[in-house]
Amino acid sequence: MVQLKQRIIRKCKSMGVPMVGFASSERWDQPPFQPWIPEEFRPRAILPEAKTVIVLGMPVTLPVVETAPSIAHHQLYKTVNELLDQSTYLLSNYLNVMGYGSMFVPRDGYGHLSLLKDKPIVFFSQRHAAFLAGLGTFGVNNVLLTKEYGSRVRFGSVFTAAEIDPDPIMEGELCIRCMRCVKVCPVKALPGQGYPRGLTDKEACARRNLYLLERYEAPCGLCIKVCPIGEDRELFNRKDMTIYDDGEARHEALHRAWRHVQSYGSGPHTHA
Numbered sequence: 001m002v003q004l005k006q007r008i009i010r011k012c013k014s015m016g017v018p019m020v021g022f023a024s025s026e027r028w029d030q031p032p033f034q035p036w037i038p039e040e041f042r043p044r045a046i047l048p049e050a051k052t053v054i055v056l057g058m059p060v061t062l063p064v065v066e067t068a069p070s071i072a073h074h075q076l077y078k079t080v081n082e083l084l085d086q087s088t089y090l091l092s093n094y095l096n097v098m099g100y101g102s103m104f105v106p107r108d109g110y111g112h113l114s115l116l117k118d119k120p121i122v123f124f125s126q127r128h129a130a131f132l133a134g135l136g137t138f139g140v141n142n143v144l145l146t147k148e149y150g151s152r153v154r155f156g157s158v159f160t161a162a163e164i165d166p167d168p169i170m171e172g173e174l175c176i177r178c179m180r181c182v183k184v185c186p187v188k189a190l191p192g193q194g195y196p197r198g199l200t201d202k203e204a205c206a207r208r209n210l211y212l213l214e215r216y217e218a219p220c221g222l223c224i225k226v227c228p229i230g231e232d233r234e235l236f237n238r239k240d241m242t243i244y245d246d247g248e249a250r251h252e253a254l255h256r257a258w259r260h261v262q263s264y265g266s267g268p269h270t271h272a
């Protein structure tokens with residue numbers, strides 16, 4: 001099975017997927033904290049044969065996230081989701097051909113954002129899967145933070161009958177409780193106590209995202225933009241967090257660039 005794990009990792013790299021983690025499906029039945037995921041949302045309730053959940057992670061590019069809300073960020077979100085769904089689907093087929101019954105779980109388990117307004121949950125939580133597969137820890141912004149990309153990463157999963165050595169769950173916390181995510185949220189959806197004590201006001205978040213969707217600017221992404229965690233900050237020379245503070249004359253060029261991108265290709269509907 002070590003060999004199979006290496007083959008899967010190589011397959012993911014060849015598809016351009018930089019993050020891969022493995023969790024035994026039993027982990028869902030050993031709650032690491034409360035409140036935990038109800039039984040019908042767990043892998044073995046959805047696919048009884050599932051022994052392992054393979055979680056794939058793809059980054060959302062920091063300089064694009066910085067333009068949010070914008071058409072560039074909107075398109076990036078769609079592109080990453082599509083690539084993730086394609087990758088998890090192809091990986092599940094790869095395993096099926098080898099004789100291990102497998103299924104992909106789509107990145108976004110809802111048909112339209114409006115459905116989340118009244119029922120803001122989906123049939124399987126990708127961020128909990130990523131946590132159990134050792135890819136990161138939860139932040140005050142209620143999403144998973146990773147060493148590599150902070151919370152600027154999206155996850156998709158494959159359930160498989162193959163029994164593969166799980167990766168260790170990450171210990172400690174990556175979140176430094178700077179509260180930037182709490183302060184930046186325009187609808188005050190983050191209570192600030194951290195996960196799982198301070199849960200996101202999902203209805204308020206969904207309402208803001210619905211408004212942005214009408215303008216081709218969803219998702220909001222502000223709370224993941226300002227998170228200081230992630231090695232991507234070094235790559236893009238974005239370690240100085242004052243770049244996001246208004247009125248910082250030193251960073252006027254960056255703010256001008258973001259305003260430029262925000263000014264074109266999105267906004268209120270104008271078609272009759």
Ligand code: SF4
Pocket residue numbers: 184185186187188189190200204205206208209220221222223224
């Ligand atoms: S996505 Fe936007 S609205 Fe939702 S919690 Fe983050 S900052 Fe707030």
Ligand code: SF4
Pocket residue numbers: 139140141142145174175176177178179180181182226227228229
């Ligand atoms: S912005 Fe700060 S408080 Fe919020 S998740 Fe990131 S490190 Fe934690």
